[in-house]
Amino acid sequence: MASFREFFFGKKSAEDAKSRLQFVLIHDRAEISPGLFEEIRNDIIMAISNRLNIDPSYISINMDEEAGERRLLVDVPLKNARRPTATRSTADTRR
Amino acid sequence: MDSVVITITSGKGGVGKTTTTANIGTALALMGKKVVIADADIGLRNLDIVLGLENRIVYDSVDFVEGRCKLRQALIRDKRAGELYLLPAAQTRDKTAINPQQMIAMINELRDEFHYILIDSPAGIEQGFQVAVAPADRVLVVTNPEVSSVRDADRVIGLSEALEKGPAMLIINRINSARVRKKDMLSVEDITEILGSQVIGVVPEDEEILSSTNRGQPVVLNSKGSAAQAYRDIARRIVGENVPLTMPSNGSFWQKLFGRA
Numbered sequence: 001m002a003s004f005r006e007f008f009f010g011k012k013s014a015e016d017a018k019s020r021l022q023f024v025l026i027h028d029r030a031e032i033s034p035g036l037f038e039e040i041r042n043d044i045i046m047a048i049s050n051r052l053n054i055d056p057s058y059i060s061i062n063m064d065e066e067a068g069e070r071r072l073l074v075d076v077p078l079k080n081a082r083r084p085t086a087t088r089s090t091a092d093t094r095r
Numbered sequence: 096m097d098s099v100v101i102t103i104t105s106g107k108g109g110v111g112k113t114t115t116t117a118n119i120g121t122a123l124a125l126m127g128k129k130v131v132i133a134d135a136d137i138g139l140r141n142l143d144i145v146l147g148l149e150n151r152i153v154y155d156s157v158d159f160v161e162g163r164c165k166l167r168q169a170l171i172r173d174k175r176a177g178e179l180y181l182l183p184a185a186q187t188r189d190k191t192a193i194n195p196q197q198m199i200a201m202i203n204e205l206r207d208e209f210h211y212i213l214i215d216s217p218a219g220i221e222q223g224f225q226v227a228v229a230p231a232d233r234v235l236v237v238t239n240p241e242v243s244s245v246r247d248a249d250r251v252i253g254l255s256e257a258l259e260k261g262p263a264m265l266i267i268n269r270i271n272s273a274r275v276r277k278k279d280m281l282s283v284e285d286i287t288e289i290l291g292s293q294v295i296g297v298v299p300e301d302e303e304i305l306s307s308t309n310r311g312q313p314v315v316l317n318s319k320g321s322a323a324q325a326y327r328d329i330a331r332r333i334v335g336e337n338v339p340l341t342m343p344s345n346g347s348f349w350q351k352l353f354g355r356a
């Protein structure tokens with residue numbers, strides 16, 4: 001149950017500190033600044049959308065670190081390119 | 096002699112490197128070890144005043160490196176703690192006065208005679224840090240439970256790994272257990288998880304540190320307080336004793352009444 005304080009002021013500050021540190025350290029360790037990361041993200045979106053019918057707003061690109069291994073995770077839901085007007089609901093893979 | 100050279104560093108300034116070095120060095124000497132604590136913060140030396148030895152400095156490490164004295168002459172004995180010696184830094188020079196090779200040669204000269212040589216690193220990751228870490232067998236990184244010092248600690252851990260100093264160990268300083276309990280301060284577990292390093296000690300925020308520094312008497316000399324105990328525990332872990340890591344308390348009402356005779 002959320003405490004009175006949490007209800008009005010949100011998460012406890014230590015939780016914010018932890019998640020913010022985890023985010024920033026992934027970038028620090030990979031030597032990829034959040035700004036450069038945004039540029040890479042835009043490049044990837046450009047490269048893919050030039051050739052495939054995608055909705056850029058559904059692309060997610062994240063950096064992840066597990067057991068000292070860093071990876072770039074790119075998730076690109078595809079629109080059905082051949083039948084853009086299809087009425088079948090399976091054509092739309094967006095969630 | 097089987098000597099161990101330990102550099103205490105942090106990246107960020109003001110997290111407690113000098114206080115930690117002074118107390119761990121004194122605690123090791125009180126355990127009967129022969130110890131040198133070397134100040135590598137050239138231009139901003141403080142170990143001398145924290146230890147209360149500021150009036151006894153004649154020569155410093157730069158005098159030795161530049162050939163004006165023997166290394167023995169630069170060492171100041173602290174008689175309160177058996178075989179404890181301070182190797183002071185120069186106050187009127189800068190970080191370029193000693194290079195990594197000279198530092199290694201100087202510290203190597205001490206290895207024959209001492210069990211432990213502790214080096215108090217300057218803040219930052221530039222030349223001063225590089226010189227302080229160059230002769231180290233082990234690196235201890237001091238951090239506070241606070242975002243900027245944890246972030247800087249991560250940098251320094253990475254850099255000392257790149258310098259092949261093995262995995263650095265953490266000292267978490269100035270923790271306040273009441274605030275951790277309220278989840279208003281990063282916990283020891285949070286910090287270990289974020290940094291992925293092993294913790295060698297947890298030192299509470301303790302009012303005694305200020306008064307002992309005012310007097311030039313490291314707390315381990317005569318206090319039963321929780322910071323003093325935490326520093327003694329770190330010294331025992333350094334010599335290889337198995338001392339379980341306990342969360343220090345921050346001096347409850349009852350402790351203040353009875354615990355600090």
Ligand SMILES: Nc1ncnc2c1ncn2[C@@H]1O[C@H](COP(=O)(O)OP(=O)(O)O)[C@@H](O)[C@H]1O
Nearest residue numbers: 108109110111112113114269299300301304305
């Ligand atoms: N555990 C502690 N509790 C309270 N004050 C502390 C503690 N550790 C350090 N301090 C204080 O923090 C300040 C910075 O400590 P210092 O050892 O000089 O840091 P650094 O060498 O990393 O710059 C000093 O005023 C010192 O007295």
Ligand SMILES: [Mg+2]
Nearest residue numbers: 112113136141
């Ligand atoms: Mg200092």
